[in-house]
Amino acid sequence: MxxxxxxxxxxxxxxxxxxxxxxxxxxxxxxxxxxxxxxxxxxxxxxxxxxxxxxxxxxxxxxxxxxxxxxxxxxxxxxxxxxxxxxxxxxxxxxxxxxxxxxxxxxxxxxxxxxxxxxxxxxxxxxxxxxxxxxxxxAEYHRGSGVRERVVLYVGLGRGIGGGMVINGKVYHGVTSVAGEIGHILVKEGGPRCSCGGYGHLEAIASARAITGAMIEHSAEDAQARSIMERMTDGHIERLTPAQVFHLAAEGNQVARHIVNDVHTYLGIALANIVHVINPSMIILGGSVAQAGDLLVQPLEQQIQKLCLPEARRELRVVQGSLGVDxxxxxxxxxxxxxx
Ligand SMILES: [Zn+2]
The missing domain is CATH 3.30.420.40 (ATPase, nucleotide binding domain)
Incomplete structure (x- = not known):
């Protein structure tokens, strides 16, 4: 008409x-x-x-x-x-x-x-x-790796460490909007000093800054490691990325292996503890550390599976976020x- x-x-x-x-x-x-x-x-x-x-x-x-x-x-x-x-x-x-x-x-x-x-x-x-x-x-829930997952834990492994929970499509904030602040969970008694002033917090071991900072500091005396890092970063060692540290570990560098082992161990402990509290179907890893891809994800998933009750991990998947650093x-x- x-x-x-x-x-x-x-x-x-x-x-x-x-x-x-x-x-x-x-x-x-x-x-x-x-x-x-x-x-x-x-x-x-x-x-x-x-x-x-x-x-x-x-x-x-x-x-x-x-x-x-x-x-x-x-x-x-x-x-x-x-x-x-x-x-x-x-x-x-x-x-x-x-x-x-x-x-x-x-x-x-x-x-x-x-x-x-x-x-x-x-x-x-x-x-x-x-x-x-x-x-x-x-964002990962709506247009990334976690589409239609019922309980999602996102872990942002950037300069600091943050976490976000999306439960049935809604962000869970808690009473004072602090839910998900997982960077300051204590994972290693007497561990390295954290940006907040505490010691042994997750952020002090598994954040981008902790990983690259430890690599540069602990290889100060190792001429071979330093020359490899300088080559990787075009002479700007301060621009070393966490993914590069994971690659150095995979190539057998001892200092890098030690740092990466600590990331898998202590991030695994923190995430396994959280799994027992919120029982997620998916853990999505984001931020610059997650750019290490399978070098981070696979050993971490094994560590989480090892530490969790079978029923808690039955439907759990650990993945790299598909939206990357965006x-x-x-x-x-x-x-x-x-x-x-
Ligand atoms: Zn802290």
């Missing part, structure tokens, strides 16, 4: 083409500051990343994020619609229900910062903030899309 249209179809068309979301990633180290413009299918149309060399204060970070937002949301990019939602993945303690950053370790000016209100005002669109591991967990930014986009 001429002149009549199906209102439902118009709505779908409008949703598909006339709107965008913005995803923002903020890390406490300054290394990962990114802004992405995505469509409503979650495809990233444009992204800008600008790492900071020094650990910054909130004003410096937000000025820089504002400049990146201006770049990705310029009027010519938004001819097709407006910004409908903003999602922010923050590498610190976040109270998602209140929209507050509780703290960003080692960075100034973030305590109880009302970040949700800040971006809501800036972009004139509702904003959702969460911890970066929670956001990454949600999981946090994809997580920010997913937070925004989830709220539409």
């Amino acid at each position: 001429t002149g009549q249209v199906n209102p439902q179809r118009i709505t779908e068309k409008l949703l598909a083409t006339h709107g965008h979301v913005v995803g923002i990633e903020i890390s406490s180290s300054g290394l990962r500051q990114s802004v992405a413009l995505a469509n409503l299918d979650g495809e990233i149309l444009l992204r800008v990343s600008r790492p900071l060399e020094v650990v910054p204060d909130s004003t410096t970070v937000l000025q820089q994020i504002d400049a990146m937002i201006a770049e990705v949301t310029s009027p010519e990019r938004l001819v097709d619609g407006r910004i409908l939602r903003v999602g922010v993945a923050v590498g610190g303690l976040v109270d998602a229900s209140q929209g507050l950053v509780r703290t960003l370790y080692h960075a100034q000016g973030w305590d109880n910062y009302p970040l949700q209100d800040y971006f809501t005002e800036r972009l004139d669109a509702p904003c959702i903030i969460d911890n970066n591991a929670n956001a990454a967990a949600l 999981a946090n930014l994809m997580g920010a986009v997913t937070l925004a899309l989830q709220d539409l």
Whole structure:
């Protein structure tokens, strides 16, 4: 019938083409500051990343994020619609229900910062903030390795270590939004000093910084190992990656083998303990350490299987996240899309 249209179809068309979301990633180290413009299918149309060399204060970070937002949301990019939602993945303690950053370790000016209100005002669109591991967990659940898994534990093995749990499609936050903060679990009494000041925490053994830091420190006297590392990093040994340490271990370097063994042992203990609490169907490993792939995943899975009751591990799979190091930014986009 001429002149009549199906209102439902118009709505779908409008949703598909006339709107965008913005995803923002903020890390406490300054290394990962990114802004992405995505469509409503979650495809990233444009992204800008600008790492900071020094650990910054909130004003410096937000000025820089504002400049990146201006770049990705310029009027010519938004001819097709407006910004409908903003999602922010923050590498610190976040109270998602209140929209507050509780703290960003080692960075100034973030305590109880009302970040949700800040971006809501800036972009004139509702904003959702969460911890970066929670956001990454949600992204892996919706568009990565954990699609339709009932209970997912995501472990972000980056500069620090974070965890996120997605249970029946929802992030589990706990009472004060601290659920999943697994980096500071004690795994080795009297172990190395942690970034929080404690000793023997998981983060002090299995984070990217712990792995590469230990490799560089413990091979200071080993001329052969140092020359191999310099060759791997084009002379910039400070850029050594955790994956390179795993490869050195696989090639038989003794220092690297010791470090990698500790990662498998103590990360395995932490994850096996968590398995007995939340009984997940999948553990997804993300962050730069997970870029070691099977060199990390296979021995770790064996260690977890060894330490768990048969019933606790019956349906458990341990996998590398398919979103790689983009999981946090994809997580920010997913937070925004989830709220539409
Ligand atoms: Zn700690």
